Amino acid sequence: DSGKQSMRSPILSISPRHRTTRTISAILLFCLILMILTAGIRFALGSNVLGADLYTNWIAAKALFIQQLSPYSNQVVEATQLGHYNRLTFPGEDQVAFAYPVFILFIVFPFAYLDFPLAQAIWMALHTLLLISLAYLLYTQYKFRPVLTIPLFYPFSFAIIVGNVTLTFGMFIFIFLWAHFSQNLPGRLPALLLGIGLAFAAGKPQFSLPVLGILLLICLKYRYWHVLAGFAGGLALLLAGSFLLLPSWFSEWLSLVEGYSQYITMTPLMKSLIDVIERGRINDVITPILF
Secondary structure: OHHHOOOOOOOOOOOHHHHHHHHHHHHHHHHHHHHHHHHHHHHHHOOOOOOHHHHHHHHHHHHHHOOOOOOOOHHHHHHHHHHHHOOOOOOOOOOOOOOOOHHHHHHHHHHHHOOHHHHHHHHHHHHHHHHHHHHHHHHHHHOOHHHHHHHHOHHHHHHHHHOOOHHHHHHHHHHHHHHHHOOOOOOHHHHHHHHHHHHHHHHOHHHHHHHHHHHHHHHHHOOOHHHHHHHHHHHHHHHHHHHHHOOOHHHHHHHHHHHHOOOOOOOOHHHHHHHHHHOOOOHHHHHHHHO
8 A cells, every 4th residue: 555655764774784894994094094194293393202291101111011121110210311301300300200000001012112203103193083083073972063172172282292191091081971971882892992991091090080980980870881891800901911010010109109299299199098098097088078
């Protein structure tokens, strides 16, 4: 009967084959743009290489993965200082020492085998493209044009310039928040990978601890079990890998955190937590949080 003809949906479904083709095409395009942007950055900067924060992590990664040295050792700290200042630092100056959990260096691992100018150009190009992609993703979801200017905001643009790994962690946090508020949480494997990405954020606790606490509570409330599994499993693997590579890393890191407070004007969060725990005054922290 002509009156019972089925109506075609205005939204055309995408076949799995077509979706795979689009994904591969997008990845190839991303890699092509990445190579062009890397070459442009390397050519434009010449001998004026940026990435002060990345340099500290790069030296530490080379020491750990190539030279089998502790990234917290005086030898590595002195090499970092010579690279930054062409001299050793004075007491009271920023010692530019690597002062984070050793698993942070897993992110920098591939760059340790490159010379620093090339590593910096790739890192800067990669994070610039990822940040632009994230801004575009947010725009397509909310149609709010100002989000397209996210890469121009000082915290993001400065993090790109100095090569701060906080930007890497921040992207995973942004993706999680976007997926949660848009009710577009990915499937099992992407959710596990997202949880592992959030686990990396624990490597910079003064930035991530309060945020991660909130995100994990969100995961529990809304039963994002795959994200929680990825976070727990990822953190366990990161810690296990750290102890396998450098069994003494935790005590060395705590010693550096203690020393870190001697040459900066504010007490680091981890130093404050260590002091509270050592003095047996953990209730001074827990009580205000609960109330």
